[in-house]
Amino acid sequence: MSGCDKSNCGCVNTNPTDLLSSSRRNFLGGAAAVATLTLAPGITITAFGGSAKASGHHARWGLLVDVNKCKKDCNACVTACSTEHGWEDTGHPLTDAQWIRKVTLKDKKSGFEQSLPVMCQHCAEPPCVDVCPTAASFRRDDGIVLVDKHLCIGCRYCIMACPYQARSFIHEPLIDQKEYSPRGKGTVESCNLCVHRVDVGGTPACVEACSATGNGAMLFGNLNDPDSEISKRVAEYPSTQIRADLGLDPGVRYENL
Amino acid sequence: MKRIVYRELEGNVGVYGLILLMGAFVLAGAGSFYYMEHFGHIVTGMNNQIVWGLPHVFAIFLIVAASGALNVASIGSVFGKTAYKPMARMSGLLAVALLLGGLSVLVLDLGRPDRLIVAMTSYNFKSIFAWNILLYNGFMVIVGVYLYLQMERNVPKALLKSVGLFAFIWRLLLTTGTGSIFGWLIAREAYDSALMAPMFIAMSLSFGLAIFILVALTVNGLTNRPFGGALLARFGKLLAIFAAVVLYFTLAQHLTSLYATEHHTYERFILLDGGIYTQLFWFGHILIGNIAPIFLLLHPTMGKKRPAIVLSALMIIAGGFAQVYVIVIGGQAFPLMLFPGYEVQSSLMDGQIGQYAPSLPELMLGLGGVAIAIALTIVGMKVFKIVPKSLADSAVDPHHSAAK
Numbered sequence: 145m146s147g148c149d150k151s152n153c154g155c156v157n158t159n160p161t162d163l164l165s166s167s168r169r170n171f172l173g174g175a176a177a178v179a180t181l182t183l184a185p186g187i188t189i190t191a192f193g194g195s196a197k198a199s200g201h202h203a204r205w206g207l208l209v210d211v212n213k214c215k216k217d218c219n220a221c222v223t224a225c226s227t228e229h230g231w232e233d234t235g236h237p238l239t240d241a242q243w244i245r246k247v248t249l250k251d252k253k254s255g256f257e258q259s260l261p262v263m264c265q266h267c268a269e270p271p272c273v274d275v276c277p278t279a280a281s282f283r284r285d286d287g288i289v290l291v292d293k294h295l296c297i298g299c300r301y302c303i304m305a306c307p308y309q310a311r312s313f314i315h316e317p318l319i320d321q322k323e324y325s326p327r328g329k330g331t332v333e334s335c336n337l338c339v340h341r342v343d344v345g346g347t348p349a350c351v352e353a354c355s356a357t358g359n360g361a362m363l364f365g366n367l368n369d370p371d372s373e374i375s376k377r378v379a380e381y382p383s384t385q386i387r388a389d390l391g392l393d394p395g396v397r398y399e400n401l
Numbered sequence: 402m403k404r405i406v407y408r409e410l411e412g413n414v415g416v417y418g419l420i421l422l423m424g425a426f427v428l429a430g431a432g433s434f435y436y437m438e439h440f441g442h443i444v445t446g447m448n449n450q451i452v453w454g455l456p457h458v459f460a461i462f463l464i465v466a467a468s469g470a471l472n473v474a475s476i477g478s479v480f481g482k483t484a485y486k487p488m489a490r491m492s493g494l495l496a497v498a499l500l501l502g503g504l505s506v507l508v509l510d511l512g513r514p515d516r517l518i519v520a521m522t523s524y525n526f527k528s529i530f531a532w533n534i535l536l537y538n539g540f541m542v543i544v545g546v547y548l549y550l551q552m553e554r555n556v557p558k559a560l561l562k563s564v565g566l567f568a569f570i571w572r573l574l575l576t577t578g579t580g581s582i583f584g585w586l587i588a589r590e591a592y593d594s595a596l597m598a599p600m601f602i603a604m605s606l607s608f609g610l611a612i613f614i615l616v617a618l619t620v621n622g623l624t625n626r627p628f629g630g631a632l633l634a635r636f637g638k639l640l641a642i643f644a645a646v647v648l649y650f651t652l653a654q655h656l657t658s659l660y661a662t663e664h665h666t667y668e669r670f671i672l673l674d675g676g677i678y679t680q681l682f683w684f685g686h687i688l689i690g691n692i693a694p695i696f697l698l699l700h701p702t703m704g705k706k707r708p709a710i711v712l713s714a715l716m717i718i719a720g721g722f723a724q725v726y727v728i729v730i731g732g733q734a735f736p737l738m739l740f741p742g743y744e745v746q747s748s749l750m751d752g753q754i755g756q757y758a759p760s761l762p763e764l765m766l767g768l769g770g771v772a773i774a775i776a777l778t779i780v781g782m783k784v785f786k787i788v789p790k791s792l793a794d795s796a797v798d799p800h801h802s803a804a805k
Contacts, residue, residue, distance in 0.1 A: 237748050245747045249743040249744070294519075297511050297520050299530065301582075304589070309449075311449075
């Protein structure tokens with residue numbers, strides 16, 4: 145996507161929006177949280193703008209998962225993500241896209257079990273971005289790691305590099321995609337932290353679904369804002385990152401793990 | 402030493418038959434590409450755990466061998482060994498052909514091969530993959546110039562030597578780049594090692610020379626051109642040394658890994674419990690690819706004879722292929738350790754050994770790449786003055802009779 149301003153652009157739209165220059169997009173985005181323009185029957189432009197506060201340069205969007213509150217038999221976050229973005233379980237787990245998955249851990253010595261969701265950890269130093277030859281994998285200024293669907297050549301080097309097995313390669317042709325979450329055969333995708341929601345001040349679908357179950361195991365917020373709930377929680381209680389030894393500074397943290 | 406006379410290959414049944422046979426494989430490879438491109442990678446054995454499959458094994462093997470195939474030219478021009486100089490053109494042509502064969506497989510396996518232009522225009526310079534695109538293209542240009550200068554009359558020797566040296570340095574960089582594709586993968590137990598780059602260079606020396614020997618003997622056989630026994634014996638000895646270097650790097654890699662407790666699970670997987678990967682490691686890579694040919698080639702009498710050298714070259718190629726298979730597929734099959742010390746379970750098969758069964762389209766695509774390399778080599782030799790009329794010992798080595 146030439147001319148794409150990656151600090152603000154979600155790169156999430158297959159509509160002709162992608163052909164617009166960044167200035168035009170910013171104009172549309174700035175005019176309203178979501179601007180929709182119908183050019184002709186069947187051609188709709190939808191631009192996601194959002195306020196400077198929502199996707200501003202100082203934000204570092206992150207998630208905090210309280211593993212104690214995450215129920216082993218609950219799959220609400222996974223289902224919500226699947227519904228939101230249109231990926232589904234076709235009974236072929238090895239080739240199906242899985243943007244988020246529930247992982248059950250069992251302590252080898254004590255047998256103690258825990259369950260937690262694992263998705264793209266939105267690293268500050270993402271290996272997938274480092275290795276991507278065409279710069280299709282990129283990290284926005286607000287910490288969200290995305291794949292530019294126009295630049296991805298489907299080499300899968302990012303999948304080799306990701307320590308979290310968070311990325312999926314699309315093995316089959318797809319139909320009925322969500323307009324805010326384009327996907328395509330032969331390209332790589334992963335959790336985009338519901339960038340289309342976040343850019344208009346919303347919350348990722350998984351977090352919303354987790355709250356709706358009453359478990360409240362997931363918290364979304366700005367890690368760079370000391371007054372945000374997530375920052376306060378992280379400052380007050382111990383939390384950890386998966387593979388913290390790699391020094392990638394993931395935006396997803398876990399409590400009680 | 403007589404003046405070396407180069408001649409295009411004669412158009413006999415053997416030469417045309419070989420080109421036709423390779424053409425058939427190229428067509429089958431093209432059909433496989435179309436099939437995979439149309440239906441998606443679902444028709445292959447690859448999945449989200451084993452994202453690089455058999456095509457990548459073929460591609461990496463060919464690319465690694467390509468840089469090694471150039472060594473015969475380098476030994477002649479850079480290290481001044483006169484006997485190797487008459488084969489410099491063959492060496493350069495084979496190197497470019499192998500690289501093109503390997504790259505074809507790599508590119509045709511992309512999820513979006515139609516976006517190749519993106520890979521040429523949008524670069525992330527932190528990616529070793531992006532660097533490799535430049536290294537591969539640069540290699541073809543440099544070796545192309547090197548070949549042209551060799552075939553051109555009245556080229557100053559100093560210029561030829563400088564270009565030869567540049568090509569030699571470039572090939573070292575290229576193989577370093579290929580090895581680093583794996584060496585720089587920080588999260589995977591099987592990779593993440595600075596040893597990958599030098600090991601790939603050792604592999605390239607060994608695979609490249611083995612392929613060169615077989616191609617040279619085949620071409621000379623098809624066109625009834627002599628190939629000296631003493632020259633072949635020299636190649637044999639060199640091949641044994643190269644195979645030993647590969648064995649040394651393999652040993653260093655696994656011993657280092659075995660010393661650290663954190664890597665024991667991975668080492669146990671490759672060396673003991675890994676099923677097909679363990680078998681390919683011990684019987685393919687170590688026994689057939691290294692130990693057997695080293696012993697055969699260093700045998701005081703047999704080692705200098707043509708059948709032993711041909712058999713050794715074949716074994717090194719088969720064992721080398723097994724080695725690349727274990728590195729590429731075995732390395733991915735070993736699960737990522739997100740939670741060390743825990744038993745893990747998930748819908749994405751976390752903690753489980755990756756499942757992979759190569760499919761026919763993948764095999765045909767890979768063989769198509771091999772066929773492209775062989776076909777380009779033979780056609781190149783048919784069209785240009787690449788192969789000397791004679792590689793008899795008396796023709797290539799001024800000291801041959803004196804040495805006897």
